[in-house]
Amino acid sequence: MQITQLIFNILTRASELALIGIxxxxxxxxxxxASFAQNSFATLGAYLALLFSVGLGMPLILAAVxxxxxxxxxxxxxxxxIFQWLRESSxxxxxxxxIGLAQGIxxxxxxxxxxxxxxxxxxxQEPLTILGATVTPIRILIVVVAGVAMLGFHLFLHRxxxxxxxxxxxxxxxxxxxxxxxxxxxxxxxxxxxxxxxAIGGILIGLETQxxxxxxxxxxxxxxxxxxxxxxxxxxxxxxxxxxxxxxxxIGIAINIGGFQFPVRYKPALAFIVLILTLLxxxxxxxxxxxx
Amino acid sequence: MKTLHKLVALxxxxxxxxxxxxxxxxxxxxxxxxxxxxxPLTGASTHEGIDERRGVELAVEQINADGGIDGRDLKxxxxxxxxxxxxxxxxxxxxxxxxxVPAIIGIFSSGVTLPAAxxxxxxxxxxxxxxxTSPKCAEVGDYFFSTIGLxxxxxxxxxxxxxxxxxxxxxILVPNNPFGIGMEEWMVKTFEENGGEITTIIEYPxxxxxxxxxxxxxFEGDPExxxxxxxxxxSKILTKQAMEMGAEAQxxxxxxxxxxxxxxxxxxxxxxxxxxxxHMPAGQAFTEAFKEKFGEEPGGPFSYLAxxxxxxxxxxxxxxxxxxxxxxxxxPEVAKGYDAATGxxxxxxxxxxxxxxxxxxxxxxxxxxxxxx
Amino acid sequence: MLAFLIHFLVMTGIFAIVALSLNFQxxxxxxxxxxxxAFMLIGAYTSAMMYMAGVPFVFGxxxxxxxxxxxxxxxxxxxxxxxxxxWAIVSIAAAESLRLFVNNEKWLAEGxxxxxxxxxPLSSLFGDSYTLFYLVFVVVCLAAVYFxxxxxxxxxxxxxxxxxxxxxxxMEALGKDVFRFKALAMIVGGLVxxxxxxxxxxxxxxxxxxxxxxxxxxxxxxxxxxxxxxxAKGVLLGALVITLLNTSTRLLKDYLYxxxxxxxxxxxxSIGVLTIGFVVARPQGILPERxxxxxxxxxEGGS
Numbered sequence: 001m002q003i004t005q006l007i008f009n010i011l012t013r014a015s016e017l018a019l020i021g022i023x024x025x026x027x028x029x030x031x032x033x034a035s036f037a038q039n040s041f042a043t044l045g046a047y048l049a050l051l052f053s054v055g056l057g058m059p060l061i062l063a064a065v066x067x068x069x070x071x072x073x074x075x076x077x078x079x080x081x082i083f084q085w086l087r088e089s090s091x092x093x094x095x096x097x098x099i100g101l102a103q104g105i106x107x108x109x110x111x112x113x114x115x116x117x118x119x120x121x122x123x124x125q126e127p128l129t130i131l132g133a134t135v136t137p138i139r140i141l142i143v144v145v146a147g148v149a150m151l152g153f154h155l156f157l158h159r160x161x162x163x164x165x166x167x168x169x170x171x172x173x174x175x176x177x178x179x180x181x182x183x184x185x186x187x188x189x190x191x192x193x194x195x196x197x198x199a200i201g202g203i204l205i206g207l208e209t210q211x212x213x214x215x216x217x218x219x220x221x222x223x224x225x226x227x228x229x230x231x232x233x234x235x236x237x238x239x240x241x242x243x244x245x246x247x248x249x250x251i252g253i254a255i256n257i258g259g260f261q262f263p264v265r266y267k268p269a270l271a272f273i274v275l276i277l278t279l280l281x282x283x284x285x286x287x288x289x290x291x292x
Numbered sequence: 293m294k295t296l297h298k299l300v301a302l303x304x305x306x307x308x309x310x311x312x313x314x315x316x317x318x319x320x321x322x323x324x325x326x327x328x329x330x331x332p333l334t335g336a337s338t339h340e341g342i343d344e345r346r347g348v349e350l351a352v353e354q355i356n357a358d359g360g361i362d363g364r365d366l367k368x369x370x371x372x373x374x375x376x377x378x379x380x381x382x383x384x385x386x387x388x389x390x391x392x393v394p395a396i397i398g399i400f401s402s403g404v405t406l407p408a409a410x411x412x413x414x415x416x417x418x419x420x421x422x423x424x425t426s427p428k429c430a431e432v433g434d435y436f437f438s439t440i441g442l443x444x445x446x447x448x449x450x451x452x453x454x455x456x457x458x459x460x461x462x463x464i465l466v467p468n469n470p471f472g473i474g475m476e477e478w479m480v481k482t483f484e485e486n487g488g489e490i491t492t493i494i495e496y497p498x499x500x501x502x503x504x505x506x507x508x509x510x511f512e513g514d515p516e517x518x519x520x521x522x523x524x525x526x527s528k529i530l531t532k533q534a535m536e537m538g539a540e541a542q543x544x545x546x547x548x549x550x551x552x553x554x555x556x557x558x559x560x561x562x563x564x565x566x567x568x569x570x571h572m573p574a575g576q577a578f579t580e581a582f583k584e585k586f587g588e589e590p591g592g593p594f595s596y597l598a599x600x601x602x603x604x605x606x607x608x609x610x611x612x613x614x615x616x617x618x619x620x621x622x623x624p625e626v627a628k629g630y631d632a633a634t635g636x637x638x639x640x641x642x643x644x645x646x647x648x649x650x651x652x653x654x655x656x657x658x659x660x661x662x663x664x665x
Numbered sequence: 666m667l668a669f670l671i672h673f674l675v676m677t678g679i680f681a682i683v684a685l686s687l688n689f690q691x692x693x694x695x696x697x698x699x700x701x702x703a704f705m706l707i708g709a710y711t712s713a714m715m716y717m718a719g720v721p722f723v724f725g726x727x728x729x730x731x732x733x734x735x736x737x738x739x740x741x742x743x744x745x746x747x748x749x750x751x752w753a754i755v756s757i758a759a760a761e762s763l764r765l766f767v768n769n770e771k772w773l774a775e776g777x778x779x780x781x782x783x784x785x786p787l788s789s790l791f792g793d794s795y796t797l798f799y800l801v802f803v804v805v806c807l808a809a810v811y812f813x814x815x816x817x818x819x820x821x822x823x824x825x826x827x828x829x830x831x832x833x834x835x836m837e838a839l840g841k842d843v844f845r846f847k848a849l850a851m852i853v854g855g856l857v858x859x860x861x862x863x864x865x866x867x868x869x870x871x872x873x874x875x876x877x878x879x880x881x882x883x884x885x886x887x888x889x890x891x892x893x894x895x896x897a898k899g900v901l902l903g904a905l906v907i908t909l910l911n912t913s914t915r916l917l918k919d920y921l922y923x924x925x926x927x928x929x930x931x932x933x934x935s936i937g938v939l940t941i942g943f944v945v946a947r948p949q950g951i952l953p954e955r956x957x958x959x960x961x962x963x964x965e966g967g968s
Contacts, residue, residue: 009504033750034750034753034754082941082945085945086944086945089948091749091750092697092749092750093944093948095697095750095753096886096890096940096944097940097941097944097945099883099886099940100887100937100938100939100940100941100944101941102937103883103933103934103936103937103940104934104937104938104941106933106937107930107931107932107933107934107937108934110929110930110933110934111927111930111931111934114334115334115335115338116338116525117525117528117529117554123556123558124532124535124536124556124558125536127536127537127538129538134537134538136536209501209502209529210501210529212501215501218501221754221757221758221761224754228751228754253505261509263769264505264506265468265497265769266765266769267505268761268765269762269765269766271758272758272759272761272762275754275755275758276758279743279747279751279755283747334929369919371915372928372929374929376875377779377871377873377875378871378873378875378876379929381869381870381871382915383915385672385869386915389668389669389672389796390668390669390672390916392668403777403778403779406778406781407779407781407782407870407871407873408871410781410782410870410871411782411870411871413782414782414870468776468777469777469778470778497777498777
């Protein structure tokens with residue numbers, strides 16, 4: 001396979017995984033538990049965008065922005081409704097609650113939109129050839145959007161007060177409280193950000209392939225791998241982790257040494273292999289995890 | 293927390309007793325005769341499942357208007373197989389264990405039909421299959437019949453079509469399940485026997501959202517034609533992603549309307565293929581009646597095949613008895629005298645369809661039409 | 666209706682056995698095992714394939730239990746030095762990898778086609794009343810499992826396991842080989858779950874890799890949480906309630922008008938909602954553990 005094609009495939013896959021990975025790692029960092037629900041928020045965001053664009057006739061960009069904001073707000077509401085009561089519980093309990101939440105969101109999507117495959121109605125994309133790689137305009141958009149989102153997030157974390165408060169709370173909660181930061185408010189904002197990011201990720205996946213109720217869940221293991229690879233709680237780790245993971249996946253499939261090819265049907269197993277290797281070699285992840 | 297315990301206990305008892313109170317209303321009340329039907333009403337094959345269901349509904353309407361079974365109305369309990377074998381088997385359990393039906397029409401995908409059929413066979417319940425074509429259908433047992441011709445008929449005809457069109461180098465794309473494997477077996481056999489070369493065989497995993505890796509492998513050998521069959525939703529993704537990859541080849545499909553049913557017209561334009569024929573007089577009559585009842589044309593051959601299945605069961609119940617064993621014994625006889633919507637319908641010694649006339653079709657301008665070279 | 670009742674009770678019994686096995690690992694020992702479906706898969710496939718190859722039923726089931734013990738040991742290995750939630754993810758990954766392997770390697774067990782027409786043991790003996798016989802058989806197994814696990818619970822072994830749940834460091838300081846006890850807990854739970862899997866296979870007569878998807882594991886977890894983790898009676902109750910929700914939907918649709926697309930979704934929705942509800946409002950379940958300990962959920966306030 002052309003090297004440029006490979007690079008492009010890796011970038012697209014990494015873009016989708018990174019956004020949900022950031023969502024996951026934010027929750028891990030600020031709320032100290034593995035949320036199985038972020039992937040479902042991604043699904044929800046994608047479907048809300050579908051509702052606004054195909055259902056209500058809004059232009060797709062507007063629909064997407066609206067969907068992202070609403071999903072973020074829904075994230076805040078779930079904190080108030082569910083996780084607020086579990087602050088004193090163990091991380092384990094919070095994880096179990098998130099599993100229930102994931103199932104709930106997925107079934108709600110199925111109840112309202114049905115199980116059939118849906119898409120944003122963009123039709124078939126004419127492929128372009130850039131530097132030897134066959135790409136569709138949508139996939140270029142995906143990489144660009146993901147890049148912009150991550151850059152924006154980086155600036156947000158370092159140049160805004162809220163961003164600073166988040167970083168302070170993440171570093172040392174008691175100290176942040178002591179300096180007058182309202183950590184409960186910070187948690188709420190983090191939920192907004194996490195779910196908004198998940199929604200963007202979901203919409204991008206929906207744009208690239210299509211929508212179905214299980215779309216978030218099928219990449220659950222992959223997103224967890226990305227986060228563990230990069231270092232739990234580390235937002236930049238999620239970005240790096242997704243690149244490494246996407247590279248491992250695509251290169252693994254593309255390998256053709258003397259006729260030996262990695263069987264395509266074992267692609268999901270790559271996630272597991274990467275996970276095991278990471279936990280054996282460097283459990284804290286490539287960029288290291290934050291110890292709270 | 294004693295009240296909570298009491299509440300839960302009460303809830304459990306109420307829910308358990310609820311069906312018991314209404315028990316008498318279901319099945320067999322008022323001189324009705326009940327049979328079962330299992331179709332994929334949700335999931336990947338919804339398009340075909342709904343088509344099959346409508347075919348049966350139309351048949352039942354006609355049968356009851358025609359005096360039913362010796363004056364008694366025929367009623368069908370429809371169950372959803374969700375395009376999954378687990379749900380299909382669960383539905384079979386319910387129809388057989390709870391509703392005690394003597395016959396079931398269903399299901400669609402071979403992978404879903406076969407397990408349910410095994411249970412029906414074990415329990416001595418007749419099953420008439422209008423959709424599954426795996427060669428394994430012939431091995432189920434004497435209570436299992438198919439109104440649709442199996443893979444050995446379609447698979448080889450499809451390969452012959454490719455050869456007739458002048459293609460000697462082809463790749464194969466089928467779903468990874470008993471249906472797909474059966475098709476693959478016969479396509480490969482016939483194609484190679486007649487001098488053709490198969491470059492790659494891809495058995496695609498069901499229910500995925502991204503098939504680019506599989507498609508990459510499929511086109512690696514530069515095939516001239518792709519001999520394929522795929523379920524509706526998966527076919528939609530496969531053909532779209534293939535087009536977006538810029539891959540070029542002539543796609544030749546088995547059960548063409550199933551492959552193109554929900555796909556974007558652009559992505560399947562120019563595909564040719566085969567499908568069970570239904571243009572004979574009885575078939576045309578069905579098409580007209582269907583349009584009148586449902587306001588649109590049938591989606592594909594499966595509604596005709598399901599219609600034939602329902603009529604055959606009713607005729608068998610009229611001729612012989614209404615219990616499973618009688619139906620099983622009478623079916624082959626009534627089939628001989630029945631003018632099927634899908635042509636000459638006779639069962640071989642395994643209860644499978646002896647011959648199946650096929651139509652050659654091409655997809656053009658957003659729909660499927662007859663294809664003459 | 667009697668037929669439905671018997672079917673419902675059989676399914677409850679089978680799931681109750683698996684739920685008890687999970688309770689032993691999670692409720693008692695505090696292990697975060699999310700790979701339970703894999704043990705069921707091993708039990709189901711092993712006993713089905715062996716029985717169809719002519720091996721007497723009991724030996725097939727025992728073989729399933731042995732294989733699943735080995736798998737339990739493998740999964741337990743990383744629990745030694747991994748955080749609980751990491752290990753949870755590893756357990757899912759391991760279970761999914763096993764499932765993927767069985768699905769892809771057709772030569773092993775028919776791959777995605779699954780095994781159909783699994784014969785029911787002693788079916789010729791009971792004919793029409795077979796399901797009733799099977800119910801009795803399942804109940805006997807359930808009772809045996811229940812009492813065996815309760816015995817273990819009350820034994821010194823059980824006390825150590827509970828100690829592991831509450832204060833692992835303390836146990837280590839006391840000189841207990843933490844890893845050995847964890848591994849044993851996993852093995853016991855694993856082989857009981859395998860039994861559940863075998864009972865399932867020979868009743869439903871069809872299994873495929875799809876049958877043992879993670880959804881099943883989450884279902885068992887819900888039974889344990891709703892019923893009361895750490896309390897065996899509670900777990901039985903949980904199995905009853907959740908199985909009711911799971912099996913009645915197909916029947917209910919005949920009485921209430923429910924469009925087909927809704928039936929499947931409502932089933933999963935109700936289970937998800939139930940899980941969240943209990944985790945938030947009543948994490949100890951309907952029947953809490955009957956001991957005054959600091960549970961790993963909320964502090965026991967008083968009720």
